[in-house]
Amino acid sequence: MVLNHLLDSDFIRALLLVVYGWALVIAALLVIKFLIIPIKPGRSLLIMYIVGIAKVVVSTAILLAMLYVWYLLSKRIYFKRIIPA
Amino acid sequence: MLLSQIAASTLGFLAFRHLEPRFKAIGLTGIDVHKNWDHVAIEFGGIPLLLTLVACYAAAAIAASCMSRFYLAIMLVAVLSFTLGMLDDVAGISGPVKGVVFTLPSVGLFTAELNPYPRLPIVGMTRLTIFYFIIIPIYVSVVANSANMIDVMNGVLPSTCIIMLLGGILLAYFKGSTKPILLSVPMLFTLAVYLYYNWFPAKYFAGNCGSHMIGAVMAGIAILSGLEFYLVMAMLPYVLNSFSYLTSVKGFLERTRLEARPVIVRSGLIYANKDPRAPITLVGLLTSTSPKDEKLLIRQIVLLSVFSTVLSIATEVLLGA
DSSP states (O other): OHHHHHSOHHHHHHHHHHHHHHHHHHHHHHHHHHHSOOOOTTSOHHHHHHHHHHHHHHHHHHHHHHHHHHHHHHHHHHHHHHSOO | OHHHHHHHHHHHHHHHHHHHHHHHHTTOEEEOTTSSSOOEEESOTHHHHHHHHHHHHHHHHHHTGGGHHHHHHHHHHHHHHHHHHHHHHHTOOOHHHHHHHTTGGGGGGGGSOOOSOOEETTTEEOOOTTHHHHHHHHHHHHHHHHHHHHTTSTTHHHHHHHHHHHHHHHHHHHHTOSHHHHHHHHHHHHHHHHHHHHSSSOSBOOHHHHHHHHHHHHHHHHHHHTOHHHHHHHTHHHHHHHHHHHHHTTSOOOGGGOSSOSEEEETTEEEEOOOTTSOOOHHHHHTSSSOEEHHHHHHHHHHHHHHHHHHHHHHHHHHOO
């Protein structure tokens, strides 16, 4: 009874947004793991720094893009519910 | 350790109790807008909160002297974030400036030994010998400001932080590490005392000084414990709230300068504001189809926090390197 009261449709939507946020973070980690060139020992320091900076820039860009998708989703859900067509 | 914490938190409890009539007498109170009766609470709960935090960490430093360097770093973070928050309470700091100034409390963390090789789930160990020290101030500022933004309902901030700390302790237990436990216990006691006074109907509000301090200390504990990523995942409801807010108002706009409030309160029920200029917040999302009373919203946010904490622990345990 108490749980039914808590788990209404708005809560489920917020919960799904949290799960979606989690999935985005996991996706970002997978991108970092598999798509970015790993730093291999033996390379010059300059190359290592360039690759390191590229990693941080690319990861940040991916995360920001994913966060934006998250925002668009929450905005869509919010306005669709609040101002029904 | 436990005895020292009980003694220190009792002192903190007495500080809250002792200061309550004094704060009321000098008018440091504010109206709780989410109630359908004229409920007044003290706005500077950050002051006894800081006293409790310092007492708990000082007691911990005496009980576990090997950790005193880390406890000192946390206390420094607390004092710096409290001071900046108080400046915000008294004089007001604009949104974008807030983002910059709340990087300053991270200075406290640099007094302790930091590990620039954080482990991320899936990725494994990372080597961030330079970037780690750039990321830390940003991390502290983001967590402190997110904590400040979610602190709109009675008891939400301390209860969700307690859940995250307990989750962190559980994770440390799984990993066989004692450092996160020793760093988290004094904060747990501090928040337990504060929760007593902030739970519905609240006697104390944290104020900007208190909420920023809680956030900055949580970030500090996560960094010193090597649980940076765990906290990010556990804080997903916070991230959802602050990111939706910032992107919907298109910038760091102060609550007081908003053209439309995110929610409207009528007869004790909270409605999402239909005005398109109103920012999207977690409370707005939770009230988008039907209005709710504050108690139900508090329970739902706490439940969301439990869920994201469990998700974060599962990620660290199952996918952690």
